[in-house]
Amino acid sequence: MEEDFRSILIDSEKCTGRMRCVHACPTQAVRVRDGRAKLLRDRCIDCGECVRVCPNHAFLPHTSSFHDLSGFKHTIAFPSPVFYSQFGKDARPATILHALTSVGFDDVCDVASASESVSIAIQEYLDSENRPRPLISPFCPAIVRLIQVRYPNLLDHLIPIESPMEIAARETKKRKMQELGLQEHEIGAIYLTPCPAKMIALKDPPRKQHSYLDGAIPISEIYPSMLQVLRQADRTNGPDIHGLGLGWPILGGQVACLKAEERIAVAGLTDVMRVFDEIENGKLKHIQYVECHSCPTACVGGSLTVENPYIARARVLRLIDQYGSGPGQDRQKIRDLYRSGFYSLAGTIAPSPIQPLDDDISRAIHKMHRRNQIYEGLPKIDCGACGAPTCMTFAADVVKGDAETDECVFLALKTLESKSRALLEVIEKQNRKIHGRFGGRDHDA
Amino acid sequence: MGNGETVSQSFAILGRHFLEGGQVSTEIKGMLKELGIDAAIIRRVAIATYEAEMNVVMYAEQASLTLKVTPRAITITVVDRGPGIPDIELAMQEGYSTATAEMRELGFGAGMGLPNIRRNADEFNITSTVGKGTRLKITVNLNETNGRGLPFNPHRQ
Numbered sequence: 316m317e318e319d320f321r322s323i324l325i326d327s328e329k330c331t332g333r334m335r336c337v338h339a340c341p342t343q344a345v346r347v348r349d350g351r352a353k354l355l356r357d358r359c360i361d362c363g364e365c366v367r368v369c370p371n372h373a374f375l376p377h378t379s380s381f382h383d384l385s386g387f388k389h390t391i392a393f394p395s396p397v398f399y400s401q402f403g404k405d406a407r408p409a410t411i412l413h414a415l416t417s418v419g420f421d422d423v424c425d426v427a428s429a430s431e432s433v434s435i436a437i438q439e440y441l442d443s444e445n446r447p448r449p450l451i452s453p454f455c456p457a458i459v460r461l462i463q464v465r466y467p468n469l470l471d472h473l474i475p476i477e478s479p480m481e482i483a484a485r486e487t488k489k490r491k492m493q494e495l496g497l498q499e500h501e502i503g504a505i506y507l508t509p510c511p512a513k514m515i516a517l518k519d520p521p522r523k524q525h526s527y528l529d530g531a532i533p534i535s536e537i538y539p540s541m542l543q544v545l546r547q548a549d550r551t552n553g554p555d556i557h558g559l560g561l562g563w564p565i566l567g568g569q570v571a572c573l574k575a576e577e578r579i580a581v582a583g584l585t586d587v588m589r590v591f592d593e594i595e596n597g598k599l600k601h602i603q604y605v606e607c608h609s610c611p612t613a614c615v616g617g618s619l620t621v622e623n624p625y626i627a628r629a630r631v632l633r634l635i636d637q638y639g640s641g642p643g644q645d646r647q648k649i650r651d652l653y654r655s656g657f658y659s660l661a662g663t664i665a666p667s668p669i670q671p672l673d674d675d676i677s678r679a680i681h682k683m684h685r686r687n688q689i690y691e692g693l694p695k696i697d698c699g700a701c702g703a704p705t706c707m708t709f710a711a712d713v714v715k716g717d718a719e720t721d722e723c724v725f726l727a728l729k730t731l732e733s734k735s736r737a738l739l740e741v742i743e744k745q746n747r748k749i750h751g752r753f754g755g756r757d758h759d760a
Numbered sequence: 761m762g763n764g765e766t767v768s769q770s771f772a773i774l775g776r777h778f779l780e781g782g783q784v785s786t787e788i789k790g791m792l793k794e795l796g797i798d799a800a801i802i803r804r805v806a807i808a809t810y811e812a813e814m815n816v817v818m819y820a821e822q823a824s825l826t827l828k829v830t831p832r833a834i835t836i837t838v839v840d841r842g843p844g845i846p847d848i849e850l851a852m853q854e855g856y857s858t859a860t861a862e863m864r865e866l867g868f869g870a871g872m873g874l875p876n877i878r879r880n881a882d883e884f885n886i887t888s889t890v891g892k893g894t895r896l897k898i899t900v901n902l903n904e905t906n907g908r909g910l911p912f913n914p915h916r917q
Contacts, residue, residue, distance in 0.1 A: 467799040592786045595803060596810035597876070671796025676831045676902070679795045683767045683829075711794070 322511040329373035336365035347702035360460035376511035379530030387503030400627035409553035429479035430560030434572030436658035449602035457609035467666030484527035509617030522662035533619035564614035583611035
C-alpha cells in the first residue's frame with residue numbers, strides 16, 4: 316500500500332539528537348534513536364510542534380514551492396486570512412492581495428469572504444435537529460487527525476462542512492475554467508499556508524474528497540518577496556475586503572460569526588485534549604459548538620508564519636474593527652446554497668487509532684503487564700536520555716521490541732554496578748585463596 | 761498488577777479534590793486505547809468510570825478504584841470511605857439527587873450519575889453501609905464483535 320501523505324519530513328543530516336522535539340510532541344510521536352529523531356507515523360497528527368521547536372530546523376514542512384507553479388497555464392493564490400496580519404498595520408488586505416500578482420501568481424482570490432459564508436452554513440447546520448452535542452469545528456487538520464488517532468468516538472461530532480479554502484478554490488476554478496477556456500488541471504490553485512497541516516487537508520483529505528487546491532506554499536517562503544513588492548505598492552488599489560471572516564485566524568474568530576448561545580473556542584493541544592476527554596466522558600452536552608485550534612495562539616501562531624502571533628492577533632482585531640461590519644454576505648442566498656448541498660461534505664472519516672501494544676487482546680494484556688513491570692524498575696523521572704519522552708513510553712517501546720532496557724542509563728548503570736560487584740567478589744575470593752596459600756607473608760619483601 | 765491473562769491497576773481518588781476530578785478515567789481510557797479495545801466499549805467504560813470518580817469527589821472522603829482487564833471483560837471496582845447511601849433504590853432513580861447548589865453549579869447533580877453508570881455497564885453491583893462507605897462493581901463485557909471491533913482498527917488483519 317502507498318504510504319500516506321505526511322506533512323512533516325525529517326532531514327537526518329541536520330538532526331543532532333537534541334531531544335526538544337521528543338519533549339514537545341503532544342502525542343509522544345517522536346523518538347531519538349541512534350542520535351537521530353524518528354517519527355512514529357501512527358501517532359503523528361501533523362501539528363508542527365516539532366517544526367517549531369527544533370533548533371536545527373531538522374523537521375521540514377512538506378509543502379509546495381514556487382517551482383511547482385511552472386506546470387500550470389494559469390495560477391491563482393489563495394492566501395489564508397492569516398496572510399493579512401503579516402505586513403504591519405498600514406497594509407490593507409486589498410493591497411496585499413494585489414501585491415500577490417507581482418510575486419509570481421497570475422491571479423488571487425480572497426478566502427476570508429468564503430470563511431464568512433461557511434460560518435453562515437455552520438449556523439444552518441447547528442440549527443438543525445438531532446445533531447450530536449457539542450459539534451466540533453473541522454477546519455484545523457491537526458485537530459481532525461487528533462480525533463482520528465485518539466478520539467475516534469468523536470468523529471461524528473465533526474461538522475461535515477467544506478473548508479473556506481476549498482469552497483474558494485472550487486468556485487474560482489470553475490469560473491476561471493469558463494472564462495479562460497482551460498481544464499481544471501491547467502489551473503494551479505495554491506494556498507498560502509500558516510502551517511504544514513493544511514497540506515494534509517489538500518493532499519490526503521480525511522473524507523477522501525477531491526481537493527481543488529493543487530499545493531500550499533508557506534507564508535514564510537513568500538514573505539521576503541512580498542515585502543519588496545509592498546514597499547513600492549500603490550496602497551489604494553483594489554476594492555476592500557469585508558466581513559467577519561477576516562477574524563477566522565484568531566481564537567474565537569469562528570464563534571464570533573455564530574449566533575449559537577453556547578459556544579466555546581479552544582486552542583493548544585493540551586487544552587483541546589482536556590475538552591475532548593470531557594466530551595468523551597459525556598460532559599459538555601449543553602455546548603453547541605467547539606472551535607478548535609491545535610496551535611496555542613490559533614492560526615496566526617502557525618509554525619510557517621513570520622509575524623509575532625500576538626502582534627498578528629492585534630492586527631486581525633483591528634481588521635475586524637475596520638472592515639468586519641462592512642457589506643457582508645447575502646444570508647438568504649447562502650442559506651439556499653446550503654440547502655442545495657453547496658457547502659456539505661459527503662463521506663465519513665475513518666478512525667486511525669494508534670498501534671496497540673499487540674493486535675491480539677491476550678497478548679496486549681500480557682504486554683501491558685510486562686510494561687508495568689519494566690516501568691516499576693525505571694527511575695520515573697522522564698529524563699529522555701533513552702530517546703523516549705517518558706519512562707512509561709520507554710517501557711512500552713521495550714515490550715514492543717523497539718528499544719532495549721539497557722538504553723536507560725540508570726538501568727545500564729545498575730547492571731554495571733551488579734556486574735562490578737560480582738567481579739569484585741571474584742577478586743576478593745581469589746585474594747583470600749592466595750593469602751591462605753602463602754600465609755600472611757608480605758609480597759613486597 | 762495481574763498476570764499473563766489479566767492486567768489490573770489501582771488508583772486513589774480523594775474526596776473534594778475537584779481539580780483532579782476526571783484524571784483517573786482519562787488514565788484508564790489511555791490504557792484501554794493501548795490495549796486496542798474497541799472505541800465504543802471505551803466510551804461506555806469512560807462514562808461509567810467518570811461518573812463513579814465524580815461521585816467519590818463529590819460525596820466521599822476517599823476511595824480506591826481498581827481496573828481489571830481480561831480478554832473477556834473489563835471490571836471497575838470502587839470502594840469508598842464516606843457517608844454511604846441510605847436508600848440505594850431511591851438513588852438509582854433518574855433525577856434523584858442529593859447534590860448541593862455548589863455541585864449543581866459545576867454541572868453535576870442532575871440525578872443521572874448512578875443510572876448512567878448502570879446504563880453503560882453489562883453487570884452492575886452496589887452495596888453500601890451508612891456511615892462507612894459504598895462499594896460499586898461494574899463489568900463491561902468484551903467479545904469477538906464488540907471487544908475487538910474490526911472497523912475501528914485498521915492495524916488489525
